[in-house]
Amino acid sequence: MARFGMVIDTRKCVGCMDCVVACKTENNVPEGYNRDWIVTTVNGKYPTLNLEIQSQRCNHCDNTPCVACCPTGASHIHDVGAVVLVEHNMCIGCKACLAACPYDARFIHPEGYADKCTFCIHRVEKGELPACVAVCPTHCMSFGDLDDPESDVSRLIVSRKNHQLLTEAGTSPRIYYLV
Amino acid sequence: MNHISRRKFLRISGFTVGAVAAASGIGPVLKGAKRINDKRIKGIQKIPTFCDVCFWKCGAIAYLNDGKLWKIEGNPEDPLSKGRLCPRGTGGIGAHFDPDRLRSPLIRTKARGKEEWKEVTWDEALDYIAVKMNKIKTQYGPEAVALFAHGIGGNFIKHTINAFGSQNFAAPSFSQCRGPRDVGFELTYGEAIGSPERTDIENSKCLVLIGSHLGENMHNSQVQEFAEAVQKDAVIIVVDPRFSVAASKAKYYLPIKPGTDIALLLAWMNVIVKEKLYDVDYVTKYGFGFEQFESEINDYTPEWAYPETGIDPDLIRLTAREMSKNKPSTLIHPGRHTSWYGDDAQRSRAIALINALMGSWGRKGGFFYPTKYSVPDYPYPAYPEFKKPKVDNPDKKYPFASEEITTGIRSATITGNPYPIKGWVVCATNLMNALPDQAETTKAIQNLDLMVVIDVIPSEIAGWADVVLPESVYLERYDDLHSSPFKEKFLGIRQPVVESPNDQKPNWWIAKKLADKLGVGNYFPWKDIEEYLEFRLTKIGSSLDELKKKGIIHGQKVPIFFEEGIEPKFDTPSGKIEFYSTQLQQAGFDPVPKYKKPEQPPPGYFRLLFGRSPVHSFSRTQSNRILMDMMEENEIWVNSDIAQKYGLKNAQHVKLKNQDGVVSNKIKVKVTERIRTDCVYMVHGFGHNSRMLKGAFGKGASDAQLITKYVNDPLMGGTGMNVNFVTFETEV
Amino acid sequence: MQELTTTRHNPFIDPFTSVWGWEIPVYLFLGGLVAGLMIITGYFILKGKHKNPDSIVHYVPFLSIIFLTIGMFTLFLDLNHKLFVWRLYTTFQITSPMSWGSWILLLVYPALIANILIDPPQILINTFNVVSKWSRVINSKESFMNNIGFLNIIFGILLGVYTGVLLSTMGARPLWNSSVLWLLFLVSGLSTAAAFGHMVAKDVDEREFLAKSDNIFLISEFVVIILMLVGLMSSSQAHIQSAQLLLGGPFTAPFWVFVVGMGIIVPLFIQLLAVNHKIKHTPVAPLLVITGGLVLRFVIVYAGQFSHYINAHFQ
């Protein structure tokens, strides 16, 4: 079974937020909410600086505290690609999953249910790339099956230095940042 | 004497009928917009068009879901977007939904600038305008009506104004933007850079960015190519007083003191010439006046440049050698918004010259020779004879101005010299935020008998109008055909994707209707724009139907580099690349660029710099709710040492006061290491003070408001605007 | 210098996580209180105190069920998708403390009701005619009584532990992620319950007993707090930072003043004097304990949400 993940090249990412805008229109994310976002870290003293820009979103973790804590089973792992999803009609809006996610990837949709990145599974199931990946003008994002050693993502992980976010939280996140 | 302005657009390429049928890979799902008026078609519809959130004009495909505008994506057939829009383009649908939009024509009821209006019908509004315009015509002559317009939407209005008898037209894209650069390059190579820039970034092995903040400046193809260059490990050199996003991708970052770039460029050239690092063949073959040039730059050593620029001489040498190592694929980017300090055409010339030393003009990884799909014009009747010369540049005060100068029209409006200007038609340009010195603009407006603004939102300039005309946004209208000079020939169409929500009208309709009212309706012989487009398209063996379906058609591939067979010809007086410019010398200017120290901020003041946010275009997108969600206010970047010294905390609000005592809106402080200590920085376009712009009103501060001072470029009349100094007012 | 900026600005999440407002701490507090009351009344039943008509066993269970219902209601108020609340009971999610919690609550009710039926208040007898019949059945056999006492203790412990486990399983929030949080909430529940009993007890011996037990609970609570802080301080950087929220950070004052000072030390001191008959028993100490217990839930819930693996508190 496939296990979808993303690889994002921070060397190429310019922090333009196109990924955020595209997610917004593709998924009708309401005004005031974002499923993905940009984190910029600056280290050093002018003019010797180091800047890393990351496009962040739900990491579709292998170890999912958000799914584990959900009292209704609304948060679940989808059959396709082991993508972590929320079934809106089962969610009671208790926000346990929001608190449980170390990445703060979830939010409460104004209609009341927990919402977050879906890896655009509705597109992926049609053979398209997620909206954020497809729009990125720097082509810095790759999406694919981490279990397939031949996939772009697997190859990039092997060939380039990379890191994941907050591995110490024990979630085994599936988004890799190339440095 | 003015060689360059005569030779503009010399190299327009022909078209090839055979290529029109080029296969489109988009497949049958693409539909031309049907009659969108009658019924909402169920399901997903994809309609090709092109983006208008900035002037890059990327090919796009709009998606409707059950007849409602859903999203917009890049058209993969489009060479500019290659299927990916920039964030502003992606968020462009927000322009259609913007609740602050203008809904119907308005006529002012109170004093100018008071934003008090009554809603009127189009007939009333256009009658009002026509009566006033004709009155101005009888009293002062037709040329007393001037047009300011920016972008493709102005084409038809311009036609109406020309037909009316005035050729006084200007856009901020020249004297506030790329004018200095284009003039600097025309003086050197006989050709301008143009838009989109003719830079082959993707193949360059060494890319030097002087200010150009690619990645924040989101001109789509350039950012895509920039990322490709990064991926290919091109050597990137960034010169900027601010640690831009591009700087973070650079191998060398040169934290230059603002306004001293010419010193750096001269020092680079000095090293390159002295160490014979230049392309000797190229320079010998194509260069003119190299010996004079060589002796002129003899003294500008890196050690000389060091105290001026603050850049370590070793770093200057090292980067000069890096550039040379990668020649001719070394691209010293010409920049775009180059109206910085008033010596800008000369700085651009220095950039042109260092490129010449690298031999990058006409070479892969340097500058290509753009090609363009040419479509015959519509055969209009000849315009009436213009009895007076254009008003903006009397007596060729700026001898090398190759386009019209906005501030020239403005000063003529104030002084009445060389002749009075009594009417302004302003289309798709927010002059309040685009021109320096707002007080001068309002002073000019007070001299007018008629002020018309055609806009989509209640912009600041609309607030000063007697009549405001609401235009449909780009997703709701046809526009003129789009063919840009680029790496390949292509032709694009904009077509309505959705209907205008209220009584907004497309510019072609406004232009035609106004022409009717003015009694020059014979200049619009076509019934509607579809007829106009069909007429032009049949001339190239295509049809409106084809364009509506495909969005873009391609022309035949042609050579664009010397390597591919372009003949190296230069439209300069010498026919060569002018290292030494006799044109400049004869006009009393430096034939080889010289450096002049920029004025320094008084103690306690900081130079105000400004630039772009990737999610906004100028002052036009701040009320677009999608883009507003990405960034709703700008911040003032302050170096952390300075912040500490002045007790400024991150996210604290301050006001900025400039050297003339003008105080800004309140703005959040961004305490950062990413900027020098002698300047501050903000994103242009915020700080709206039009109350009707509910989403954007009062959010952030306006750089334009603080730019009360500007320095005219003596060569071409550009307005250097990086010459204002601000200090902090913390009581807010 | 390190600068960190984010473009996310989701409500509840930014500038720092605050998904739970007052409802959850109130719910956790009431849950803990009821848990404590159940354990204490259960113990009293096993000890045969129900034979004393003045015992709290006769009226506290009814108050407990009211508290619990208020608690459940505040929990309900917190839900953002209220119409779907029934989804809690169409499934049991074994890994979810909240699912456990909702089922435990369901089991707590029968135990409490049985407890109430030992001596149902008049109003219940008047409204439901089965009540007196069942009451008679329950009172007919001592073994029923023992089972009720036993059940109350068991479900009380489950309930009390659950209020802590709910938070401590959230690995993402280092402050909650402590192995003794369940104990802290259990002990705190017991101390507030004892304080409450102390305040409402009619029987002098019972009151004395509850005051003494409360002192033991308060001392234990203090020890557990120290244990928890020591545990956090000797863990990862994130845990150390989270403990610092209570040790010099923004939550230090309410924690040490209201929870430890006014909620433990001061009442402990007063009650020590009272049980040693130096002063009279007054509601002052119990009220302080109860307030301390409530503030504890607020501080832990709020500070815990604030605690984070990355120092991502953006302005």
Ligand SMILES: Nc1nc2c(c(=O)[nH]1)N[C@H]1C(S)=C(S)[C@@H](COP(=O)(O)OP(=O)(O)OC[C@H]3O[C@@H](n4cnc5c(=O)[nH]c(N)nc54)[C@H](O)[C@@H]3O)O[C@H]1N2
């Ligand atoms: N997202 C977005 N993209 C845009 C636009 C937009 O509105 N939004 N507008 C488009 C248009 S029309 C234009 S003209 C371009 C403008 O974009 P550019 O041509 O890239 O404009 P600059 O003025 O070079 O950009 C400002 C940068 O110059 C630096 N700078 C300021 N002073 C100096 C100096 O003295 N020396 C040096 N070396 N650097 C300096 C500033 O720190 C800042 O990083 O952007 C285009 N792209």
Ligand SMILES: Nc1nc2c(c(=O)[nH]1)N[C@H]1C(S)=C(S)[C@@H](COP(=O)(O)OP(=O)(O)OC[C@H]3O[C@@H](n4cnc5c(=O)[nH]c(N)nc54)[C@H](O)[C@@H]3O)O[C@H]1N2
């Ligand atoms: N202070 C300062 N001044 C600058 C710059 C700067 O960075 N700082 N940048 C300079 C540069 S590089 C440039 S290119 C210019 C840009 O200057 P402008 O082109 O004037 O840019 P905007 O400020 O966006 O104003 C555009 C106006 O057109 C309106 N508009 C948008 N779409 C449509 C449409 O479809 N139809 C009609 N009728 N109107 C429309 C918008 O609402 C807005 O009022 O500004 C220049 N001036």
Ligand code: SF4
């Ligand atoms: S769209 Fe691509 S380049 Fe832009 S911020 Fe997102 S990941 Fe980075």
Ligand code: SF4
């Ligand atoms: S990132 Fe958060 S929401 Fe997404 S799977 Fe991991 S824990 Fe769950």
Ligand code: SF4
């Ligand atoms: S908010 Fe919804 S998805 Fe999240 S834990 Fe509660 S019920 Fe599950």
Ligand code: SF4
């Ligand atoms: S994968 Fe889809 S849902 Fe997730 S951030 Fe990207 S666009 Fe949004």
Ligand code: SF4
């Ligand atoms: S660069 Fe961006 S805003 Fe400009 S035309 Fe292209 S997509 Fe539109």
Ligand SMILES: [Mo]
């Ligand atoms: Mo521009």
